[in-house]
Amino acid sequence: MSTPAAAAVRTGVALREALASARESWTDTATAGCAVAVAAALAPFIFGGLIATDSLASGAYLALAATGLGLCVGLAGVPSLAQGAFVGTGAFAAAHVLRHTQLPAELCALIGAIAAAGLGTAAGFAVRSLDAVRVAVGTWLLSWLFALALGALPWLSGGAQGLVVPTRRLFGFSPTPLVHYELAVILTGLCALSLVALRRGPFGLDLAAAARHRGAAAALGVPMERLRVGAFAASAFVGGLAGGFAVQLDIVADPTAYGPLLSFELLVAVLVGGAAAALGPSAGVVVLGLIALAARALGSLAGVPSSRFQPMLEALLLLAVLTTGGNALVPAAIASARRLLPERRRQSRSAVHAPGRREALRADELSKRFGTVTAVDGVSLELTPGSITALVGPNGSGKTTILRLLAGALPPDRGHINLGAHELTAASPAERVRLGLVRTLQARAYFGELTVLEHALVGVNRTRRHGGAVRALVSTPLYRAENRLAEANAFAALEAVGLVGDADRPASELTGAGQQRLLIAAALATNPAVLLLDEPSAGAAPEDLERLTAILRRLKADGLAVLLVEHNLSLVRAVADEILELELGRVVRRGTNGRL
């Protein structure tokens, strides 16, 4: 068979597989989403007499921008207050290009989106490692910076009158409000679909984990900073695209339209509609539209322009949604629909172990001082495959500090750390996890309501090679194949700690000891050679201790090198091969089990 023919056959097979997997993962939510999309596309023909089509089109672009913001707020759990500035960047960049070049309209909007993505990347980079308070402040300042810049710099904004934008054909159609509306609906639909694909993939799961417990995500090697920059860039790109097209609908780029108020309105849309649901932001924009109608009615009663009432009603609505503490619109609708429909059972629960890694960890002369206190003073140790080394000693003797030095959470003042042939002393925690060195945190460091299986999958994500956001978006054959393997690996990790039966339960429903075992499973899912355990017996009842003993013995039999920081001496005696006793940061006694 000739090569093109073979390629055609392969493509056919891949397409058939893609179809089959789409059918397999088709849910009632997807059916509902399709129905909503069709209804949205038909809206101008239904409401034609009630609402002007250009208002509908503006609203649809707003929905697109809000859906983009959903990526930051819903997926990454980050309060971004700069989406208005990203939309404005797209609008003004597109307006300048339209005025100064003969480029097609779509390309101008795309350039606007790219400019916005550039600003979004810079903003994401600036806030990549900040806590939520500082992210909110930073993005709020950016939002003001952009608004004040438009006011102060006529070369950018065209002065008080703004920039008049020439109109061009859109995808071969004359640019009527109806064409704009349908384009915005299609783009919003695509964006919502991408959101769903990303949320299910490794990118979304890692972000969700990092949003729920930073420390635990860092311990599992989740590259949080990179993910956050990506979320901001993508969110800004979508906002900029909305701005770049909307400015062609408005015909003029208005410098007063992209201030903090727009950022606030987009946030209201996302929170009212539901940050976690792909169609939530769009539903929120529909609600905002209804509010605008109500404000107009109120305004005509009181004889003042409606713009005076609209922000107040929006603020009141948001406060009402926030204070009732309930679900936003779309998640609430999905939850009530779920109660009516039969639940689907997971079919495959096959467990596949990743090929194990066998490497020893050596630490030489580690020291760490905090101010005048020497927490760790020249400690050397070696963790060999198939053995458990226990660190014991009173509180404050430096056990956890050693563990954190080994895991890369703290830089040592002196000393070296090697894993097999790799020098790790300067490596980041994420790099260490990739190379096969992982730690668990002490109790309660789990990812909230993520399911038990999802916890393990966050660990497995560190071993994936074809799990990038772009592959997840287009769902390549490699990506789908790796998905199946990832799930099987996650089940193998759950099997090792006896949690397979709880795979679909939220981790918050497990007992304290169950959560401890889940943390071990998530760490095992990264396929480590060396496992560092911090007080795994904390809060364990006697029967939990027996279980834990069995788990640790099995890890040893599987060839892992384990470091156990532990207060419970009976557990240490039951499993440890070597015991190091610490006092004031030094090893005071070192012996094999039974001789200490």
Added chain:
Amino acid sequence: MSLAVQVVFTGLSAGGVYGLIAIGHSLIYRLTGIVHFALGDLIGLGAFVTLLVAAGTQPLTQETVSGGRMTLAIVAGIVACVLVGAAGYFAVVQPYIGRSAIGWVAATLALGFAIRAVLDAAFSRPAYVFPDPIPFRRVGNDGLVKILGAQIHVRSFAVIGIAIVVAAAASWVLQRTWFGRSLRAIADDPDGAAIVGISVERTRALAFGLAGGVAALAVVVAAPGTPFETGSGALLGLKGLVAAVLVRFGGVWAAFAAGLALGVVEAALGTGLLGHLPGLASYRELIPLLVAIVLLAARPLRLREAVD
């Protein structure tokens, strides 16, 4: 020389107001770990309540209002600020402390936009001229005095003086009074403060009110200098936030000094750095904002030990 003197005095009088708002932002952040995005609008509310009591919503006809009515108006403005600020604490902040950041961020923003919408509905003209609480016109040459060749508004001295007195009072209250000690105890450890009998919620609510009310006083004194809009409060709140970010939500005097510095830098940039770089004049407000963002981002990463 005269231009430099002009810049220093204009800058300090604007900066005094920024500084008081920065103190409010710092205090609130240290007390609760949140940033009050509605603080500026709250101050705007205080200013407009003062205007309402002093002169109504009509255009101002007389140059000054009688002393008694003006005093009453200022008191009414501050009381409104304190009441709405404290109520705002219970409504939009307290439910979210220690929980999702998105909750309080959105709720404080909503409070701010709601206040501004109310002001917009009541005060429909684009800008208002405030009555002068003190008849400065009668001092010097129609309210101006000449210092080292520069024409300085007498009002500037009053604003700077009042700002310094208020900042000193805030510092004294925090250091020396029972209320201040309670605030500091809450900032250190809310649970510990509750155990020793401090009513954490009431103390915090009062601080939220006072943070706005005190700044409103300075705004009312400064406002007659320029047209005041319903959105001016929000802009002042932003400047105060920038100053607070510059000193990383530090103590009373640090925040106040940052506000003064911000005022002077803005004034200097507004003159194109005294005419040396005239192109910079239009970047007067942009440069400090950009610096604040960069500083916020460049903050050395201190991974909380609590995470482990």
